Amino acid sequence: MENIYHDADVELSILKGKTLAVIGYGIQGKAQAANARDSGCAVIVGTRASAESPSRAEAEADGFQTMDYAEATRRADVLLIELADPAQPAVYRTEIAPNLRPGQTLCFCHGFNVLYGAIDPPKTVNTVLFVPNAPGAFVRAKYQKGEGVYGCVSVDHDATGTAREIVLAIAKAVGSTRAGVVELSFQHETEGDNFEEQILYGGAIHLMRLCFQVMVEHGYSPSFAYAKSIRSLRSVLDVMDEHGIESYLTTRSSRTCEYAVRTRGPRVINEAAVREIFAETERGEFARDWMAEWALGMPKLHRMRRSAAESEMERTGVTWRRDFGA
Numbered sequence: 473m474e475n476i477y478h479d480a481d482v483e484l485s486i487l488k489g490k491t492l493a494v495i496g497y498g499i500q501g502k503a504q505a506a507n508a509r510d511s512g513c514a515v516i517v518g519t520r521a522s523a524e525s526p527s528r529a530e531a532e533a534d535g536f537q538t539m540d541y542a543e544a545t546r547r548a549d550v551l552l553i554e555l556a557d558p559a560q561p562a563v564y565r566t567e568i569a570p571n572l573r574p575g576q577t578l579c580f581c582h583g584f585n586v587l588y589g590a591i592d593p594p595k596t597v598n599t600v601l602f603v604p605n606a607p608g609a610f611v612r613a614k615y616q617k618g619e620g621v622y623g624c625v626s627v628d629h630d631a632t633g634t635a636r637e638i639v640l641a642i643a644k645a646v647g648s649t650r651a652g653v654v655e656l657s658f659q660h661e662t663e664g665d666n667f668e669e670q671i672l673y674g675g676a677i678h679l680m681r682l683c684f685q686v687m688v689e690h691g692y693s694p695s696f697a698y699a700k701s702i703r704s705l706r707s708v709l710d711v712m713d714e715h716g717i718e719s720y721l722t723t724r725s726s727r728t729c730e731y732a733v734r735t736r737g738p739r740v741i742n743e744a745a746v747r748e749i750f751a752e753t754e755r756g757e758f759a760r761d762w763m764a765e766w767a768l769g770m771p772k773l774h775r776m777r778r779s780a781a782e783s784e785m786e787r788t789g790v791t792w793r794r795d796f797g798a
């Protein structure tokens with residue numbers, strides 16, 4: 473039986489009188505800091521000490537008191553770790569761990585570093601996880617409309633006996649209990665997220681590119697191929713999200729489309745590869761591969777980025793958005 477929590481199930485009062493330090497002010501940190509502050513929490517922001525840190529300037533422009541990671545750790549009761557994942561182990565080792573005290577709460581936004589042992593918090597602090605299931609700008613926009621985004625929470629270690637109440641209160645302060653949050657393990661959050669990124673984002677993006685490439689190779693106009701490869705999928709996804717896949721197929725698409733989906737879709741997907749990637753993810757192979765790439769300065773990623781940026785599909789996208797709107 474799944475544990476699902478909504479606003480009415482959660483008390484914010486456990487955060488009263490506590491200082492929340494948002495450690496890292498990027499895509500998620502900016503949104504979560506603003507939402508928590510608007511929910512009445514006392515929020516400070518930890519950033520790199522360097523004057524060149526874009527995060528520090530941005531947090532100050534948004535009216536937050538900023539300080540380096542070590543000082544924010546000392547002043548905090550609850551730390552929201554919002555650093556880029558590969559950067560977390562070094563910052564944790566040098567600035568956070570030496571300044572932790574018993575009874576604090578470390579709240580991660582992805583279980584990656586804890587699950588794979590790159591960060592091993594002491595048993596004197598709560599180790600929890602809260603992840604809103606959307607990019608930061610969307611988390612903020614929903615909150616400002618009085619809504620929230622679905623999220624998940626997890627308790628890896630409960631040092632104070634109140635870790636669950638604290639992480640749920642964080643989820644409420646950020647707005648996610650307005651939509652609902654589910655409780656799961658660090659393992660499922662991390663592996664589920666990594667699996668989704670490889671299969672769904674990886675698969676969908678490569679399928680869109682292949683769709684474009686094959687059409688253009690066969691003489692279709694790039695702008696028509698672009699619309700077919702991206703734009704039509706976007707509108708269809710909105711309908712499926714709102715009404716469900718079957719409702720889309722049976723009542724909101726043509727019978728030709730329904731027949732094409734049911735008979736040809738399975739041929740496009742390599743089920744064995746999907747299962748193999750799931751197994752690799754469970755064995756930690758994706759995590760090790762990514763950490764090794766980061767440690768080398770991401771040479772493979774930079775190479776792949778360069779060639780993708782120069783592709784005909786990207787060039788077509790620029791003119792397409794100019795001619796037909798985003």
Ligand SMILES: NC(=O)c1ccc[n+]([C@@H]2O[C@H](COP(=O)([O-])OP(=O)(O)OC[C@H]3O[C@@H](n4cnc5c(N)ncnc54)[C@H](OP(=O)(O)O)[C@@H]3O)[C@@H](O)[C@H]2O)c1
Pocket residue numbers: 496497498499500501519520524525526527528553554555556557559563580581582603604605606607608
């Ligand atoms: N992106 C999302 O929407 C999303 C969604 C769900 C969960 N998450 C999770 O949220 C967490 C934060 O992700 P994010 O995407 O918000 O991160 P991000 O925007 O890439 O970076 C956040 C912060 O990390 C700092 N940082 C980067 N490299 C650093 C280094 N080497 N040393 C010290 N600080 C460094 C940046 O500071 P500077 O400005 O000084 O460079 C910035 O303040 C991650 O655990 C991620 O998995 C993100």
